[in-house]
C-alpha cells in the first residue's frame with residue numbers, strides 16, 4: 001500500500017483540490033482509500049492573475065516564472081495541510097494549474113501544446129516528498145490530445161461488471177468516459193472518452209456578469225431553474241464545429257471562455273431574454289452538448305451516467321440531463337462510493353502511482369496518442 005497525495009486545480013480556477021489516499025493493487029485490482037480531501041481556495045489576487053493569463057493577457061517570462069513559483073508554493077502548502085495529522089505521504093501527483101491548452105489537430109503539422117504550471121521540483125523541495133507533475137506532455141508527444149487523462153482511472157475504479165456506464169465530469173469543461181460492462185471481453189478496447197465542451201465556464205461567467213461579480217456560480221442551478229431555455233439559441237450554438245468534431249477531442253477556456261460568452265450574449269439580444277432565461281439557455285447548452293455527443297459518438301447509450309465535479313451539485317442541470325437521457329439513470333459517483341468532489345484529485349494520485357510503477361496512464365483510443373505512454377515527470381527529493 002502506498003500513501004499518495006493528489007493535487008489539481010481545474011479550469012474553474014477556484015482553488016486546489018487535495019486528497020490523501022492509500023492506493024494498492026495495479027489495474028483490475030486497483031483499490032483506493034480516501035483518507036482526507038479538502039479544497040484550498042486561491043487568494044483572490046492569485047486567482048485573478050491566473051484567469052487573466054488563461055484569457056490571453058500578455059506576461060513577461062519573469063512574471064511567468066514568479067507565477068509558476070507562487071502556484072507551486074500554494075500546491076506544496078496544500079500537500080502539507082492535507083497530510084497534517086497523518087504520517088508523511090510517499091508520493092505526490094500534482095496536475096498543477098492548466099494555463100494553456102491547444103488541442104492536437106488545431107494547428108496543421110504542429111501537434112498539440114499544453115502547459116500546466118506549479119512546478120513539481122519546487123513542490124518536492126518544499127514538501128520533502130517525491131513529486132510527479134507534467135502529466136499531459138508525454139501523451140501530446142505521442143500525438144495525443146493530452147486530455148482527458150482520467151478515463152483510464154475511471155475504468156478501474158468505476159466500471160461495472162454488468163452495466164455500461166458513462167462517467168461525466170462537470171467542471172469548468174465537461175468530459176466523459178464511456179465504460180462498457182466488464183463482462184464484455186473487449187470492454188477495455190471499447191472504452192471511449194472526450195471533452196464534451198463547456199460544463200460550467202459559460203454559466204459561471206454569465207452569473208458573474210449578471211450579478212456584477214457578487215456571485216461566482218449558480219448555486220444548485222436555482223437561478224437557471226427560474227428561467228426558460230431558448231431552444232432556438234441552443235440549436236444555433238450547437239452548430240459550432242467543436243460539437244460535431246469526432247473524438248479524440250479536447251478543449252478549454254481558450255474556446256469556451258469570456259469571448260465565447262460575449263458572442264452568446266450578442267446572439268441572445270434578439271430574443272430579449274431575462275438573466276434567468278439566459279442562464280437556463282446556457283445550462284441547456286451544456287446538457288444538449290453532452291446528450292448530442294453521446295447520441296453521435298457512442299456505440300450505444302449507457303445504462304447509467306455517473307456525474308462528478310462541481311456541476312454535479314447543480315440540481316437543475318442534473319434534472320435536465322436526466323430528462324433528456326432517460327431511460328438511462330443519472331446519478332453521481334458519490335452514489336457508487338467515489339467522491340464526486342475529489343475524483344479528479346484522486347485520479348492524479350493514481351496516475352502518479354502508476355508512473356512510479358511504470359504503468360502507462362493514457363488510453364490511446366481516448367486521447368488519440370499513437371501508443372500508451374508513461375505520464376508525468378518524476379521530481380525526486382535531493383537531500
Ligand SMILES: Nc1ncnc2c1ncn2[C@@H]1O[C@H](COP(=O)(O)OP(=O)(O)OP(=O)(O)O)[C@@H](O)[C@H]1O
Nearest residue numbers: 010011012171172173200217219220309310311313
Ligand atoms: N453547489 C453548486 N451548485 C451549482 N454549481 C456548483 C456548485 N458547486 C460547484 N459548482 C460549479 O462547479 C464548478 C467547479 O467545479 P470543479 O471544481 O469540478 O471544476 P474544475 O475542476 O475547476 O474544472 P475542470 O474539471 O474543467 O478542470 C464551479 O465553478 C461551479 O460552477
Ligand SMILES: CC(=O)N[C@H]1[C@@H]2OC[C@@H](O2)[C@@H](O)[C@@H]1O[C@H](C)C(=O)O
Nearest residue numbers: 098101147148149150173175195344
Ligand atoms: C488541459 C486540461 O487541463 N484539461 C482538463 C480540463 O478539465 C476538464 C477537461 O478540460 C479535461 O479533459 C482535462 O482534465 C481532466 C482532469 C482529464 O484530463 O481527464
